[in-house]
Amino acid sequence: MTNVDHPNFTQIRHPISAAERELEKGVVAKIVDHFHTSTGTPRETYAAMHGWTPIEDDVVTEHVEQDSVSGVWVRPANAPANRVILLIHGGVYMLGSAHAYRGLASQLAVRAGVAVFVLDYPLAPEHPFPAAPNAAAAALRWLAAQGVTEVSLAGDSAGGALIMAALTLCGPDAPNVASVVAFSPWLDLAFTGPSFIDPQTQDPILTREILRGGADAYLAGAVPTDGRASPLYEIPQNLPPILIQVGEDELLLDDSRRYAKAAAMRGGEVRLDVFEGLHHVFQSSVNALPSARRALDDAASFIVAHWS
DSSP states (O other), rough: EEEOTTTEEEEEEOOOOHHHHEEEEEEHHHHHHHHOOOOOHHHHHHHHTTTSSSOOTEEEEEEEEEETEEEEEEETOOOOOOOOEEOOOOTTTTSOOOOHHHHHHHHHHHHSEEEEEEOOOOOTTOOOHHHHHHHHHHHHHHHHTTOEEEEEEEEEEEEHHHHHHHHHOOOOOOOOOEEHHHHHSSOOTTTTOOOHHHHOOSSSOOHHHHHHHHHHHHHHHTTTTTTTTOGGGGGOSSSOOEEEEEEETTTTHHHHHHHHHOOOOOOTOOEEEEEOOTTTTTGGGGTHHHHHHHHHHHHHHHHHHHHO
16 A cells, blocks of 8 residues: 555555456456457447346345436435435446446445445437536436435446546535545546557557547547546545546556546545456456455445545
8 A cells, every 4th residue: 555646645556366367367358259249239238248247136226217317226225315326337428328237336235235326327429528427417416306415426437537527517406425436437538648648558448449439429529628528637626535446457547547646636535446457347347356346345335434
């Protein structure tokens, strides 16, 4: 464990065993093969992959369409009514759904002992920027209207960016944000991170072409450094405690590093967990990888520790 540049910033590197490295190879091979052989649409293929994350037994799920907010509640037994995790899914702003993310939501819900609301936000290219961050802000206001007084924000990849953007958009009519947990957040659509630029970065899942194509479809001509699209460029003061988890071999590694350090410089409590040899949003592979289970345990503990 090392504190880097600022006392509020803690970085932890998590090595993996040789045995888990072999498990990781199998997980990555399964994902790559799934995308190469699927006969469904990209959205169907992505949803099927996230369907591999098991739904915990002790939860009740409920689809919601209310006041222009759409999503799925994932509720464990005896969850309090006033504390909620708002989970926003990834998928390069073009893929993903609340239904597909019920498994990951249930893993967090049971570990943290609180309900998770998984947001369905408008997807590109049909609904380009800023439809998605506006939907995230609207979801926070809607949760407040449901009696939620305190929320933890969680998200992966593009969803990790949306929760960061929501910090600047939600306003006084939203619940108190007690903490933020981001899995491999995509925070810079201008692609200036050293890990993205460096040709030596061998990301096992994402490619530069996938990310650039997603950014173009989502932005539809908007400026990539707009803080609502790339939260790295608009980090607010008075941040809640933030936990970021990211794989060491990711193209987006330096999105996390740069945001974490800058947020700490603004006075926020920030913990950056870097996992050796693991892929983008490895937390979904909870059945296969011990590190995925430990990461989710840590994420839930972080959330529980920071309720007011």
